[in-house]
Amino acid sequence: xxxxxxxxxxxxxxxxxxxxxxxxxxxxxxxxxxxxxxxxxxxxxxxxxxxxxxxxxxxxxxxxxxxxxxxxxxxxxxxxxxxxxxxxxxxxxxxxxxxxxxxxxxxxxxxxxxxxxxxxxxxxxxxxxxxxxxxxxxxxxxxxxxxxxxxxxxxxxxxxxxxxxxxxxxxxxxxxxxxxxxxxxxxxxxxxxxxxxxxxxxxxxxxxxxxxxxxxxxxxxxxxxxxxxxxxxxxxxxxxxxxxxxxxxxxxxxxxxxxxxxxxxxxxxxxxxxxxxxxxxxxxxxxxxxxxxxxxxxxxxxxxxxxxxxxxxxxxxxxxxxxxxxxxxxxxxxxxxxxxxxxxxxxxxxxxxxxxxxxxxxxxxxxxxxxxxxxxxxxxxxxxxxxxxxxxxxxxxxxxxxxxx
Ligand SMILES: Cc1cc2nc3c(=O)[nH]c(=O)nc-3n(C[C@H](O)[C@H](O)[C@H](O)COP(=O)(O)O)c2cc1C
Numbered sequence: 001x002x003x004x005x006x007x008x009x010x011x012x013x014x015x016x017x018x019x020x021x022x023x024x025x026x027x028x029x030x031x032x033x034x035x036x037x038x039x040x041x042x043x044x045x046x047x048x049x050x051x052x053x054x055x056x057x058x059x060x061x062x063x064x065x066x067x068x069x070x071x072x073x074x075x076x077x078x079x080x081x082x083x084x085x086x087x088x089x090x091x092x093x094x095x096x097x098x099x100x101x102x103x104x105x106x107x108x109x110x111x112x113x114x115x116x117x118x119x120x121x122x123x124x125x126x127x128x129x130x131x132x133x134x135x136x137x138x139x140x141x142x143x144x145x146x147x148x149x150x151x152x153x154x155x156x157x158x159x160x161x162x163x164x165x166x167x168x169x170x171x172x173x174x175x176x177x178x179x180x181x182x183x184x185x186x187x188x189x190x191x192x193x194x195x196x197x198x199x200x201x202x203x204x205x206x207x208x209x210x211x212x213x214x215x216x217x218x219x220x221x222x223x224x225x226x227x228x229x230x231x232x233x234x235x236x237x238x239x240x241x242x243x244x245x246x247x248x249x250x251x252x253x254x255x256x257x258x259x260x261x262x263x264x265x266x267x268x269x270x271x272x273x274x275x276x277x278x279x280x281x282x283x284x285x286x287x288x289x290x291x292x293x294x295x296x297x298x299x300x301x302x303x304x305x306x307x308x309x310x311x312x313x314x315x316x317x318x319x320x321x322x323x324x325x326x327x328x329x330x331x332x333x334x335x336x337x338x339x340x341x342x343x344x345x346x347x348x349x350x351x352x353x354x355x356x357x358x359x360x361x362x363x364x365x366x367x368x369x370x371x372x373x374x375x376x377x378x379x380x381x382x383x384x385x386x387x388x389x390x391x392x393x394x395x396x397x398x399x400x401x402x403x404x405x
Pocket of ligand 1: 015016017018019020043044045046091092093094095124125126129158
C-alpha cells in the first residue's frame with residue numbers, strides 16, 4: 001500500500017529553462033512511482049517549455065515559480081528547509097551560475113539557498129555553453145561545496161547539433177538521486193582518480209551468427225561505474241555486450257570478445273589508479289572461426305568444437321601493475337564451496353581484492369541485488385549482506401580508497 005504523504009521522502013524537482021525540460025516529466029514519474037513526495041519548482045523560463053498544469057498533475061502538488069505565490073506559507077524558505085533532496089534537471093547555464101553565486105531571484109534559487117539536504121544538478125546545454133570557462137568554474141564551485149553535478153551526456157542537442165551537453169537519460173538521473181538519498185552525499189574520496197571498470201560478458205564467435213557467451217548482464221559493473229563517478233572519479237567503463245543505458249558522466253568503451261576486452265582494459269589501465277574486473281570474461285574461445293554459417297549436415301554429426309585458452313586479463317593486470325600503486329580487483333562467481341575457491345583464486349591471480357559471490361540459474365546474473373564476501377590479499381574478509389548492487393559497489397570503493405591512500 002502507498003505510504004501516507006507525510007512519511008515519504010521529500011524531493012524538490014527544480015526545472016530550469018532548457019529544451020530538455022520535457023524529459024524531467026519522466027524523472028518526476030520515476031520519483032513519484034517509487035514512493036517520493038515531489039514538489040516541482042520550475043523557473044519562469046521552464047514554463048515556456050512545459051506548463052504548470054503538467055507539473056502539478058504529475059506531482060499531485062501545487063506549482064509556483066515566484067516567491068510571491070502563497071506568501072503566507074513562506075514557500076521561499078519552507079520548501080528548501082523540508083526537502084530530503086533537491087534535484088535540478090535540466091540545469092541551465094544560467095541556473096548553475098545563479099546557484100554558484102548565491103542569487104535568489106525566484107522560488108528555485110531561494111530553495112537552493114535554504115536547502116540543507118543533498119543537491120544534485122543535471123546540466124543540459126549546448127557544448128559551447130558547457131565548455132565556457134564561466135560554466136566550468138561555476139560547476140567546480142558547486143562541486144567544491146558538496147553538490148553532485150552530473151556530467152552531461154554526449155549526443156544529439158537541439159536542432160542538428162551533436163556534442164557534449166545533452167541531459168543524461170532520466171533513468172540515470174533517477175539512479176543518481178536514489179543513490180544520494182540512500183547514502184547521503186559521500187565525500188568525493190575518489191576525486192582526481194581514474195578508475196577502470198569492466199562489465200558484462202564476452203562473446204566468442206563460432207561463425208557469423210553463433211557465439212559462446214555467458215549470462216552476465218553487466219548490472220554489477222554499471223553499479224560500480226555509477227558509484228565511482230558519484231564519488232568523484234573519472235571512470236572508464238569497458239562494457240561487453242550489455243543492453244544498459246550509459247551511466248551518467250562515464251566514458252563507455254564497447255567491446256565484444258575477450259581479446260577486445262583485454263586490449264581496451266590494458267589501454268585504459270595505463271594511467272588508472274584502480275581497475276575492477278567485474279566482467280565475465282570467457283576462459284576459452286573456439287580455436288577456429290568459420291567465415292560462413294556452419295551448415296547442418298543430414299548425414300553426419302557436427303564436428304566437435306575445439307577450444308583454446310583466452311589470456312587471463314586479471315592475472316596479467318595483477319602481475320604487471322602498469323602503474324605503481326594501482327589497485328586491482330577481481331570478481332569470482334562460484335557455484336559451490338565459494339569461499340575456498342575464492343581464496344585459492346585470489347592467491348593464483350595475485351590481485352588486491354576479490355569479490356566472491358555464489359551464482360546459479362537465477363542468482364546474481366541479471367538480478368538487481370547481490371550478496372558477496374570481499375577477500376583481501378592482506379587476509380581481510382568483508383562480508384556484504386544481501387542488498388542492491390550499488391551497496392556492494394560502495395563497499396568495493398571503500399576498500400579500494402583505503403588502499404589508494
Ligand atoms: C528554445 C530554447 C532552448 C534553450 N535551451 C537551453 C538549454 O538547453 N540550456 C541552457 O542552459 N539554456 C537554454 N536556453 C536559454 C535559457 O532558456 C535562458 O538562459 C534562460 O534565461 C534560463 O532561465 P532559467 O535558468 O531561469 O530557467 C534555451 C532558450 C531557448 C529559447
